[in-house]
Amino acid sequence: MNLKKIIAGGITGGILFFLLGWLIYGNLLMGFMAANPGKATGVNRTDMDMLYLAVGNLLSGFLLAYIFDKGNVGSVANGFITAAIVGFLMAASYDCITYGTTFIASKKMILADVIAATVMSAVVGAIVGALMGKVGKSA
Numbered sequence: 001m002n003l004k005k006i007i008a009g010g011i012t013g014g015i016l017f018f019l020l021g022w023l024i025y026g027n028l029l030m031g032f033m034a035a036n037p038g039k040a041t042g043v044n045r046t047d048m049d050m051l052y053l054a055v056g057n058l059l060s061g062f063l064l065a066y067i068f069d070k071g072n073v074g075s076v077a078n079g080f081i082t083a084a085i086v087g088f089l090m091a092a093s094y095d096c097i098t099y100g101t102t103f104i105a106s107k108k109m110i111l112a113d114v115i116a117a118t119v120m121s122a123v124v125g126a127i128v129g130a131l132m133g134k135v136g137k138s139a
Helices: 003-028 030-035 050-071 076-101 107-138
Strands: none
Touching: 003 030, 003 050, 003 107, 030 107, 050 076, 050 107, 076 107
16 A cells, blocks of 8 residues: 555545535536425535535545555546546445435436536546556656
8 A cells, every 4th residue: 555645646636526526516516406406305504514525525535545546546547437437336326325215315416416426536536546646656
């Protein structure tokens, strides 16, 4: 395990997940998600808890970095593909479980979330893969 690669990739990935989440969910999909809720109401916070949002994004970055280190992912193409698959599987599994157990999301909402999470993960993975490849060469 290359701790230097995991730390560099995890922090970079966390920052990218946070920024892309703001762009995709906070701007591009905000209206769509609001227009396609589940049956539950009053579940969204009016003021986000930024600490937990930041921690969650950092953990996502470290998850990718750990997977990339174990899978020897160190290029843009491998990072893109690997992260797209991981992002799709994580979002689809979480969203299916959420849909099956709660009234928080509609089918349209979970489909949009799976697509957005896959794209977001792929973009982050491409950059983190390239970074971890460079950090690995300098180590």
